[in-house]
Amino acid sequence: MINAVEKRRLKGKTILVVDDEEAVRKVIKAYLSELEVNVVCAESVARARYCLKGFNIDVILSDIAMPGGETGIDLLSWCRREHILAPFILVSGYISPDDVRFALSRGVQHVIHKPFKKRQLIEAVLSSFAVSDSYSNLVNSYIKEIELNQQLFMAAIDGFAAAIGARDGYTLHHSEQVADFAVLLSRRIGLDEKNIQTARIAGKLHDIGKIGVPESILMKKELLTASEFDVMKNHPAKAAEILGSLPSLAAVIDGARHHHERFDGSGYPDGLKGDSIPLMGRILAICDAFSAMITERPYRPAILPENAREEIRLNSSTQFDPQLVNAFLSIPEIAEA
Ligand SMILES: [Fe+2]
Known part of the structure; x- marks a missing residue:
């Protein structure tokens, strides 16, 4: 007899019984x-697969030899x-070593x-349900851990982004916007x-x-001098x-280091050219430039989106990867900005 505690543990559990003989399915069902x-x-492996896709199955109990060519071993x-990990019990008249x-x-x-x-049968099924419980506990705890790590x-x-923004409100807004554009383009x-x-x-x-650029340069309203610009140019590296x-x-890191490279090789910090610029750098170059243009800066007003789009188009192949420019300008949110 099964005690009350075990019955509670089994409540709502589902077992899949696979056997081509109706008499056997009936006996197993009666025992269970x-x-x-x-x-x-299920009377066949094909039917079993269908059930496994449609139901939450905790334990599988399957015959081996069944008509139709597919066996319980194939189902396993x-x-x-x-990646169906439900505990599996094989029931068979004969099984080879x-x-x-x-x-x-x-x-x-x-x-x-x-x-x-x-x-x-009952003992095998009960111990398999216990295994199924420990599997799902394990999977749930892994999922929780992964989610927590991601958060x-x-x-x-x-x-990090807020640390940059604390010094310079523009950069925080700009970084969020570049992130949004980079997601759209990717x-x-x-x-x-x-x-x-x-x-x-x-x-x-x-x-x-x-973070490494002094505020006197970062917040300067006038154009930067050559030496100030050299300091500014150090930020990707x-x-x-x-x-x-x-x-x-x-x-x-590739994206951050190479977002000021130019497609024709005249950018910084490494003067990389064409496809030798890492993809993330080429993506960010366009998103960064577009976001900077449509945002008001201390030294100039915001540029209208249609003019910013035109500027991106004009600099295709010289500053920007031409294929990425086409993709960027075809994004509805960008085309209609
Ligand atoms: Fe930058």
Whole structure:
């Protein structure tokens, strides 16, 4: 008999029973009724796959040999390929030693031989539910940890961006705007979600090197002298130096270091040309210039978006990557700004 505590633990759990013989499915279902779990039955591997896609299955109990060519071993392989980790119990009249080895290597919990006793089945199923619980606890705790790390990471990034903004209100607004544009452009050129997030971070941090630029230069209303401009020009390399201490930020560092390179090779700090400029640098160069132009600065008023677009177009191939210019200008939010 199953005690009350176990019954509570099993409440709402679902087991998938896969067997081509209706009589066997009925016997298993009858044996399992004591557990008061949900039982979903499938008469073939194809049907089992369908059920696994549609239902939340906690434990799989499957026959091996079934008509139609696909076996319980095939179902097991498919599950693991699809990252379905539900504990798997094989029930079979005959299983070869090779199949046993393969099944165990794929994490099969139990192999039950037909004919089996009710007690045997119940015990195998109960221990598999326990494994299923510990799997889901483990997965949930990993997910929580990853989410927490991501939140902490983004909070640190925003902290960095705020540190620049504390000295210079323009840079904070500008960095947020460059991040937004960089996300739009990255998405437009089909980068994957991870690289889009990298572009966002690179946008937020691209000017972090301005922390090393004195306020007298940063806030100056008049045009900078040549020597002041030299100090200002140091900010991309300074950014790469600051971010260099953070692991796993390689593409962000590339973006920050190279956002003032020019496509024709006349930019700074490294005078890189064309495709040798890292993609994140070429993306930020356009987003940075566009954001700077449409924003009012101490030494000039904001430029109208249509004029800023024209300026970007005019500098395609000289300052900016021409393919990225086309992509940027075709973004609806930019084209209609
Ligand atoms: Fe910059």
